[in-house]
Amino acid sequence: DGGITQSPKYLFRKEGQNVTLSCEQNLNHDAMYWYRQDPGQGLRLIYYSQIVNDFQKGDIAEGYSVSREKKESFPLTVTSAQKNPTAFYLCATRTRTRNTEAFFGQGTRLTVV
Amino acid sequence: GESVGLHLPTLSVQEGDNSIINCAYSNSASDYFIWYKQESGKGPQFIIDIRSNMDKRQGQRVTVLLNKTVKHLSLQIAATQPGDSAVYFCAEMNTGFQKLVFGTGTRLLVSP
Numbered sequence: 001d002g003g004i005t006q007s008p009k010y011l012f013r014k015e016g017q018n019v020t021l022s023c024e025q026n027l028n029h030d031a032m033y034w035y036r037q038d039p040g041q042g043l044r045l046i047y048y049s050q051i052v053n054d055f056q057k058g059d060i061a062e063g064y065s066v067s068r069e070k071k072e073s074f075p076l077t078v079t080s081a082q083k084n085p086t087a088f089y090l091c092a093t094r095t096r097t098r099n100t101e102a103f104f105g106q107g108t109r110l111t112v113v
Numbered sequence: 114g115e116s117v118g119l120h121l122p123t124l125s126v127q128e129g130d131n132s133i134i135n136c137a138y139s140n141s142a143s144d145y146f147i148w149y150k151q152e153s154g155k156g157p158q159f160i161i162d163i164r165s166n167m168d169k170r171q172g173q174r175v176t177v178l179l180n181k182t183v184k185h186l187s188l189q190i191a192a193t194q195p196g197d198s199a200v201y202f203c204a205e206m207n208t209g210f211q212k213l214v215f216g217t218g219t220r221l222l223v224s225p
Contacts, residue, residue, distance in 0.1 A: 041218070043215040048212060094211075099162075099206070101159040103159075
């Protein structure tokens with residue numbers, strides 16, 4: 001069954017702790033993206049990766065880090081440096097052959113208390 | 114910097130009406146402009162795109178218009194149905210950089 005898996009769906013962390021959000025895909029897509037969505041707002045780009053072992057900062061990369069060691073996986077770490085980490089995080093993938101259609105996971109809702 | 118924004122945060126229509134959702138963009142270098150639909154609790158889904166060298170593109174019940182002179186994008190939905198109720202995002206992409214940037218979204222509410 002092809003798709004994008006984000007886990008967990010809900011995540012709670014104490015302030016000051018780093019937390020890693022998982023994104024796995026079996027669509028064989030080259031590009032992967034992480035977005036943050038706050039209530040009633042749009043999607044803001046955190047990081048994106050076009051190929052394995054390469055990634056670029058998006059518009060709000062401060063306080064976040066990523067890795068792309070495998071094509072299938074693009075984990076996002078929310079560090080303690082992120083001042084307001086509570087949000088809905090969405091992972092997306094895209095294939096180069098279908099330029100504009102990105103496919104999204106179900107998201108992870110992170111709450112920092 | 115780049116920005117993609119919307120004029121109206123909420124649009125309420127009656128079932129059967131035509132809906133028009135608008136978007137302003139600022140990055141003239143984008144190659145494609147795209148519309149996505151997000152239903153509650155889900156990730157966005159692709160609706161339709163338009164290349165920057167086009168003015169109009171039609172899909173099934175949807176039409177996207179691009180006015181590069183005023184940097185304006187619109188999504189027209191014909192015969193709006195309750196199932197169309199969702200948040201609609203415009204987005205833009207520069208295919209050279211593979212960067213996909215979204216706007217803030219418009220909520221479409223369709224009443225029976």
